[in-house]
Amino acid sequence: MTNLADTGSRPQQLDEKPRKFVPGQPDMWMFVLFESLLFTGYFSVYLVSRTQNESLYLQSQTDLDLRNGVFNTIALLLSSWAIARCVQASREGAYRSALINAFMTISFGLVFLVSKVFEWVKQIHMGNTFTSNEFFQHYFFLTSIHCIHLLIGFIVLGIVVYQLWSPARRSQQLVETCATYWHTVDFLWVLIFALLYVVR
Amino acid sequence: MSLPKMKTTEPLTMPHPPTGSWVSRLVWNFRHHPKRELWFAWWVMVIFYQLYGVLFFFVTRVQPPPSPAWDTPTVVRWFDDHGFGILAGFGVVFLVAGMCAPMNALLAYSMRRMSVSRLFAYSYLIIYSLAAVPGMLVMAIAMTVGALRPERDPEIIQWLYDFAFLSFSGTMGVFLIGSLVWMVAILLDKNRVFPKWFGYLNLCNALTEVVVAPAWMFQRGAFAWNGAIAWWINMVVFVLYTGVFLTLLRRMIQREDFGIGPLPNLPGKHVAVLSDSVGAAS
Numbered sequence: 001m002t003n004l005a006d007t008g009s010r011p012q013q014l015d016e017k018p019r020k021f022v023p024g025q026p027d028m029w030m031f032v033l034f035e036s037l038l039f040t041g042y043f044s045v046y047l048v049s050r051t052q053n054e055s056l057y058l059q060s061q062t063d064l065d066l067r068n069g070v071f072n073t074i075a076l077l078l079s080s081w082a083i084a085r086c087v088q089a090s091r092e093g094a095y096r097s098a099l100i101n102a103f104m105t106i107s108f109g110l111v112f113l114v115s116k117v118f119e120w121v122k123q124i125h126m127g128n129t130f131t132s133n134e135f136f137q138h139y140f141f142l143t144s145i146h147c148i149h150l151l152i153g154f155i156v157l158g159i160v161v162y163q164l165w166s167p168a169r170r171s172q173q174l175v176e177t178c179a180t181y182w183h184t185v186d187f188l189w190v191l192i193f194a195l196l197y198v199v200r
Numbered sequence: 201m202s203l204p205k206m207k208t209t210e211p212l213t214m215p216h217p218p219t220g221s222w223v224s225r226l227v228w229n230f231r232h233h234p235k236r237e238l239w240f241a242w243w244v245m246v247i248f249y250q251l252y253g254v255l256f257f258f259v260t261r262v263q264p265p266p267s268p269a270w271d272t273p274t275v276v277r278w279f280d281d282h283g284f285g286i287l288a289g290f291g292v293v294f295l296v297a298g299m300c301a302p303m304n305a306l307l308a309y310s311m312r313r314m315s316v317s318r319l320f321a322y323s324y325l326i327i328y329s330l331a332a333v334p335g336m337l338v339m340a341i342a343m344t345v346g347a348l349r350p351e352r353d354p355e356i357i358q359w360l361y362d363f364a365f366l367s368f369s370g371t372m373g374v375f376l377i378g379s380l381v382w383m384v385a386i387l388l389d390k391n392r393v394f395p396k397w398f399g400y401l402n403l404c405n406a407l408t409e410v411v412v413a414p415a416w417m418f419q420r421g422a423f424a425w426n427g428a429i430a431w432w433i434n435m436v437v438f439v440l441y442t443g444v445f446l447t448l449l450r451r452m453i454q455r456e457d458f459g460i461g462p463l464p465n466l467p468g469k470h471v472a473v474l475s476d477s478v479g480a481a482s
Contacts, residue, residue: 031400038404041433045422131417141414141423148410152403 023087024177032184035149039188042145043195046138053134058200060135063128068119069197072112073190079108080186083179086160090175095164098175102160105182109157112189113150116143142192146185153185238453241306245449248299249442251292259289262343264435265365265426269419272354275361279346286347290340300332307445310452311382313463314389324381327374335371339364369425372412379406391462394448405441408434 022029050057086101120143123129123136130140156178163169163178217228230236256263261282270278279286304325311321342364346357379402386399414423415430422429455463 025396027395027397027400030397031403034401034404038408038433038437041436042429045428045433049422130414134421137414137418137421137423141411141429145407145411148407 024173024175024180028177028180032180035184035188039191042142043191046142046195049134049138056133057135060128060133060139061197061200063123063126064139064197065119065122066197068115069193072115072119073193075108075112075115076186076189079105079112080183082108083157083160083182086164087176087179090164090170090172095167095170099161099164102157102164106154106157106161109150109153109182113147116147139196142196146188146192149185149188153182156181234458235453235456238306238309238456241302241309242446242449242453244299245303245306246446248296248303249446251296251299255289255293259292260286260343262286262339262364265368265431267420267426268362268365268415268424272358275358276350276354279357279361280350283347283350286343290344293336293340297332297337300329300336304328306449307382310393310449311385313391313452313456314385314393315391316385316388320381320385324378324385327378327381331371331374331378334367335374338367342367365425366416369412369415369430372409376406376409379403379409391460393452393463398444398448401441401444405437408437 082101082104086098086105089095089098089101120140123139128136128139130137160175160178163171163174215232215234217225217232219225233239266278307328308321308325311324312318314320342360346352346360346364383399383402383406386394386402387396411423411434412425412430415425415427418424418427421427425431451466452463454466457464
């Protein structure tokens with residue numbers, strides 16, 4: 001197995017193999033594929049259920065605050081922007097800047113998490129729980145399973161910080177692999193946001 | 201904790217079987233093949249999953265699971281219709297349940313062959329050995345008790361029905377933790393026993409187990425124990441996952457050199473080293 005600690009500190013190696021280049025481990029892109037297929041299944045079930053009881057879904061959706069969803073989306077898009085800057089800085093060897101961006105990613109992720117918890121509490125106070133009706137089953141399920149991905153994402157970002165912290169580590173491939181995971185969390189949220197909050 | 205980074209310098213020298221009849225070659229393989237135990241466990245695993253599919257889906261017909269929303273007369277009628285299949289099918293299940301032992305041993309072996317702590321293999325072995333009790337045996341006992349005396353009080357029949365299916369679904373946490381244990385072992389491993397993408401597939405499988413949790417709250421819909429999300433999508437992922445790990449375990453046995461360093465690639469096969477482990481730099 002190659003030692004990425006070595007390859008990571010030599011950005012020029014990335015240019016030497018343009019044919020095979022994808023950011024990070026190609027294995028992580030397999031994960032992106034698996035997750036995309038899995039969520040396609042979840043979304044399909046949601047959309048089929050929706051066609052069977054459209055009025056209930058439309059009425060329930062009015063209880064969701066679109067501004068909340070937009071705020072969530074902006075928070076995660078900003079986190080994706082920060083992790084992209086982190087990768088860029090790390091490639092250029094600007095590890096201090098990369099670390100700052102990694103912490104910014106974590107901060108935006110936390111903003112998302114806190115706002116999501118507030119939204120759940122608000123919905124529960126309004127009487128909309130996991131067992132209230134079909135729409136809220138899907139709402140709580142999709143947002144919760146996404147939040148589990150987000151929590152795993154914090155561990156992943158912890159690996160990024162761990163890698164960037166010490167000159168003895170700094171594996172560029174691992175940083176990019178972790179960034180790919182984080183982008184997936186963002187990507188899945190954008191789809192969930194569109195389906196739950198926007199599609200009417 | 202990892203083993204010292206050592207590379208096996210002496211590849212496994214495979215003794216050549218005699219060139220005689222297939223019987224003599226078979227006997228020779230039984231007596232002298234250095235990987236006979238590994239192949240035995242692998243074949244047990246293949247046969248077990250085939251049997252599992254046939255017995256649960258076609259003989260007992262308890263999978264795909266019937267609806268948790270049925271009333272008592274419907275459940276009693278279901279037991280009447282499935283009575284013989286349940287008794288005969290689960291009779292065979294009781295007979296072959298012990299096949300789990302070599303299967304679990306092979307799965308644990310894969311982790312012992314990695315550069316990671318033995319704790320991973322031991323955790324996996326214990327958790328999966330215990331999972332067979334509620335996930336298979338308790339379900340089978342509840343089902344056969346229900347089918348044995350169709351004249352029993354219908355309320356008790358319904359109780360057994362719920363007990364059996366909730367017991368089956370109740371193993372989700374075991375598969376969740378088991379998949380995560382395997383995932384972490386694969387991602388930390390430096391011996392390239394499995395590709396990293398299989399580690400990530402373990403994460404996918406683990407996340408689909410989380411989805412079974414709502415089955416305790418719903419009697420109908422996508423999240424009930426027979427629902428589109430809690431059962432169907434979950435089962436598709438599990439079948440894919442099982443097919444993948446059977447293939448990868450087969451490849452692991454082929455590559456096994458009984459050393460403690462990285463597993464060699466198969467001769468004549470170009471295997472691109474796609475990635476490194478999370479602990480690469482440690």
